Amino acid sequence: MTEPTSAARYRNPIIDADVPDPDAIRVGDVYYLVASSFNRAPGLPVLASTDLVNWEIISHAVAGNTPQAWFAQPRHGAGVWAPSIRHHDGLFHIVYPDPDQGVFVVSAADARGPWSAPRLLLPGLGVIDPCPLWDDDGATYLVHGWARSRAGRKNVLSIVPVDAALTAVVGPSRDVVDGDAIDGCVTLEGPKLYKRDGWYWILAPAGGVATGWQYAFRARDPYGPYEERVVLAQGDTPVNGPHQGAWVETADGAHWFLHFQDRGVFGRVLHLQPMHWGDDGWPVLGDQGRPVLEHASPQGAPQGPRTLARGDGFPDGLPGAQWxxxxxxxxxxxxxxxxxxxxxxxxxxxxxxxxxxxxxxxxxxxxxxxxxxxxxxxxxxxxxxxxxxxxxxxxxxxxxxxxxxxxxxxxxxxxxxxxxxxxxxxxxxxxxxxxxxxxxxxxxxxxxxxxxxxxxxxxxxxxxxxxxxxxxxxxxxxxxxxxxxxxxxxxxxxxxxxxxx
Missing domain, CATH: 2.60.120.200 (Jelly Rolls)
Structure with missing residues (x-):
């Protein structure tokens, strides 16, 4: 594995604190990351970075969960599950599921807000882990998984066509990957949908948050058929999981993958893996598919504090963004x-x-x-x-x-x-x-x-x-x-x- 030339190095996890189900993008010279917030309010934390290593919370995309009256009491494990963040036609969109209601969208011209009120895009029990893709021909697709606890099915990825503004479904849903048909595949979830060089890519984990691995799926058509490959697994490293995340490309064309590792009481901590494309056209994550513990920093930036925990003097009598x-x-x-x-x-x-x-x-x-x-x-x-x-x-x-x-x-x-x-x-x-x-x-x-x-x-x-x-x-x-x-x-x-x- 060839590392970029850099005097500075980073150590994983880059955020050694709970950042569940991360997704990330780059817009200009800034990277933006979102994570699950479940029952907590404000929810949907939005983090920003200029170097992929050091992150800060810049906003929350929702003041609380919907509906207000239901979430006036703690609903542990409910609320905002795994979101995705994308930027299209000058707007940021965060698409997130509430497993008891369906898929919602919030939008903003600036990632620091203000964010729109949540709008329901796709109603349904157990529809989880959504991610949109705007195709070159003007079509827009939404990939998602399923939670058996609500939907009665799991280990399946589906795609549904939606309008470009993410306000309505415009066609029937189709199952595109059946995990049960893949040897050893269980609990396939957390899909992220991309397109590169004419291929549609779904990056998705399977095997469970503490014991799983990352798949890459590719097809010439968004509805498949897809072929698959395991592209990141624990191997002989101490990084159990490694679970769902995001592929990002830097302004100079380098590729990176952000994902989480389940550390139990310390939550789902954030890792950064180098990524490149092999001669056969498949992505290679980490060190030939094994998570790296340390690596040269993407843009030569030194690594700062690796936690989001912050003290607070409450100068205005209000809690800071860390609470x-x-x-x-x-x-x-x-x-x-x-x-x-x-x-x-x-x-x-x-x-x-x-x-x-x-x-x-x-x-x-x-x-x-x-x-x-x-x-x-x-x-x-x-x-x-x-x-x-x-x-x-x-x-x-x-x-x-x-x-x-x-x-x-x-x-x-x-x-x-x-x-x-x-x-x-x-x-x-x-x-x-x-x-x-x-x-x-x-x-x-x-x-x-x-x-x-x-x-x-x-x-x-x-x-x-x-x-x-x-x-x-x-x-x-x-x-x-x-x-x-x-x-x-x-x-x-x-x-x-x-x-x-």
Whole structure:
């Protein structure tokens, strides 16, 4: 494998944090990437890069999931599944599925927004992973997969003709690849549709998110017949998966492939693979079909931080782009106050996974610590804290009682009927500063930050992945029904201990 001449090198994953189901394009000198957001709001994060290695969130394409009332409660695993992003006739289009409703489209002249309201292009249960292609003759096609949980079928890729504005279906759907007819092919999904030198290409993974591989399919007609080849697989590397992604071409004609690797509690992290076209006309990804762990940077850019996790001082009283709620928020959830995030407490049902007013950001994929100062304002029965949320969770914070505030740590496992109190003491002050640390194995430790240094609390907890996502650092506030209470969170710091620096 010949590498581009460059003094700078990058190390995979290039984003060592949860970036589920990525797709990417280049427009001019800028690359744009989108990812699944599921139940979280704002959703559909849009990231930008000038070098394919370093990325930042520049917008969210949807403020929340549709319909608003249904997603006012956490709907874990529902909402925005694997999207695609394309640019056509001066507009960006993001095409995304809600597996319980169908395929939606949002559009914008600028990837930073504003984005249009979602419009339903293709209704139907279990229609997932859509991607459009505008053909040279003016026809427009949409490829997609199927979710058996809703549609009753899977392992099949279909193409349906649509209008160029992505507003309507204009012809019948046809199945173009039957995974059951391919030896060893299971869970074929995540297709991306391209055209090159007269060939129609579908790049799609199979085999499952943690154990699968990448196929390339090609045909002379968009409806096939397609021939296939495995073009990227784990081999003897530590990169399990490797799963769905995007082919991009740089301005100077080099080819690259972005994909994810499922790292469990740390989510679906983003990798960048070199790509070239072999003498037989098929794409060659990575090192002869094996994922690379390190490579010369595409444009010679040095690699910066490999996580999207960011601290926040909340200067305007609002959360930064790195945060997302577990459900669609409304205007009553925050009381903007410069220098803090003041959350109006929601009704407490005793379970953080059913509480809408939980805001978080993905765990970094390397050892990290989140520290935050918090205080309560409200009656007995109010609680607030910081936590690590997945299918299991831990939270640490303050609980108000008639006798005064208590500093507590509690955990809950998915098979338990309620929370388990792991630590309980009188709060040392009206405001406390807590630190939650996560090691390389996802084990969580809790400490109180005091003038003399950190005081470790005698609690250890193993974090767990969420529904199709990794675990998240979160903040929350809750109280009893018909009670008004708020919690203030200030000076969020996230320390990431990446071994490369």
């Amino acid at each position: 997302a709620w577990q459900a669609n928020p409304d205007d009553g959830w925050l009381l903007p106050e410069p220098g803090c995030l003041r959350i109006v407490a929601g009704v407490d049902a005793g379970n953080l996974r059913t509480l809408p007013r939980v805001i978080g950001q993905p765990l970094p994929g390397v050892p990290s610590t989140m520290a935050v100062s918090l205080s309560l304002e409200g009656p007995a029965g109010t609680r607030a804290g910081a936590g690590v949320l997945g299918l299991d969770y831990l939270w640490a914070g303050l609980r108000r009682t008639a006798e005064g505030d208590r500093l507590v740590v509690a955990t809950r496992h998915r098979d338990e009927p309620g929370e388990t109190l792991r630590h309980d003491e009188a709060a040392p002050a009206a405001s406390v500063r807590l630190a939650l640390s996560c090691d390389a194995d996802g084990e969580i430790a809790v400490a109180v930050r005091e003038p003399g240094g950190d005081r470790a609390l005698p609690v250890r907890f193993r974090a767990a992945e969420g529904q199709w996502i990794g675990a998240e650092y979160v903040l929350f506030a809750a109280t009893g029904a018909a009670q008004h209470a708020t919690a203030r969170f200030a000076d969020v710091e996230i320390d990431v201990r990446d071994g490369r620096r």
